[in-house]
Amino acid sequence: MPSLGRLHLITDTRPGRDPLAVLRAALPVARAELVVQVRVTDDATDREAYDLARRAVALCAPYGAMCLVNDRLHVALAVGAAGGHVGADDLPVAAARRVLGPTAVLGATARAPGPAAEAVAGGASYLGVGPCHATDTKAGLPDPIGPEGVRAVAGAVAVPVIAIGGVTAAAVPALRAAGAYGVAVVGALSAAADPARATAELLGALTC
Numbered sequence: 001m002p003s004l005g006r007l008h009l010i011t012d013t014r015p016g017r018d019p020l021a022v023l024r025a026a027l028p029v030a031r032a033e034l035v036v037q038v039r040v041t042d043d044a045t046d047r048e049a050y051d052l053a054r055r056a057v058a059l060c061a062p063y064g065a066m067c068l069v070n071d072r073l074h075v076a077l078a079v080g081a082a083g084g085h086v087g088a089d090d091l092p093v094a095a096a097r098r099v100l101g102p103t104a105v106l107g108a109t110a111r112a113p114g115p116a117a118e119a120v121a122g123g124a125s126y127l128g129v130g131p132c133h134a135t136d137t138k139a140g141l142p143d144p145i146g147p148e149g150v151r152a153v154a155g156a157v158a159v160p161v162i163a164i165g166g167v168t169a170a171a172v173p174a175l176r177a178a179g180a181y182g183v184a185v186v187g188a189l190s191a192a193a194d195p196a197r198a199t200a201e202l203l204g205a206l207t208c
């Protein structure tokens, strides 16, 4: 697998958000340390997902940043993304691996050591672990697992653990101390008044 960036920017396509503007602000700051995950709302069409993913791949390329596509693996393949991310409502990890092929980057969601180990056995190259903290970005999430939940998963697997859910720069040190390799954020960048500055703050917390 190519080296995985530590700061995962998940696109926010809710009304009033401008995911490509956030991406343009973050890329020159984080460069190859940024992983962009194209995530669209469930009601978005495949064509909308494709158009956003195609633009994201093109924006990432000059910076050596990796672009992944959430859920819709056919879109990942269609735009030449580096891989995809799947969770409980998506293709099973082993099936996703078959779709993407052996060299693609494949993320899987896990919040406990057992399922985490199963996801790795199925072919996951990294795990998205959470929600770590409370968030209103996604509805219907289970209770936050906190840094201790991250520690339990990180201790059970040998792939990078990416902490997700309510992550801010202030939360990063505890997550890193618990074994997180990196973090994934939506609101911390999408809702930031200055996304470039917010990117620098997250990156500083991740790499110090």
Ligand SMILES: Cc1ncc(COP(=O)(O)OP(=O)(O)O)c(N)n1
Pocket (backbone or CB within 6 Å): 008, 010, 037, 039, 070, 071, 085, 086, 087, 088, 089, 090, 107, 108, 109, 127, 128, 129, 138, 162, 164, 184
């Ligand atoms: C890095 C990362 N971790 C977890 C998720 C959540 O994926 P999933 O559980 O499939 O939920 P949706 O994002 O599809 O709503 C993620 N996307 N990225």
Ligand SMILES: Cc1ncsc1CCOP(=O)(O)O
Pocket (backbone or CB within 6 Å): 130, 131, 134, 135, 136, 137, 138, 141, 164, 165, 166, 167, 184, 185, 186, 187, 188
């Ligand atoms: C998609 C997803 N899965 C678990 S938490 C989450 C949303 C994370 O968004 P935020 O960084 O704004 O809390």
Ligand SMILES: [Mg+2]
Pocket (backbone or CB within 6 Å): 070, 071, 085, 086, 087, 088, 089, 090
């Ligand atoms: Mg999913």
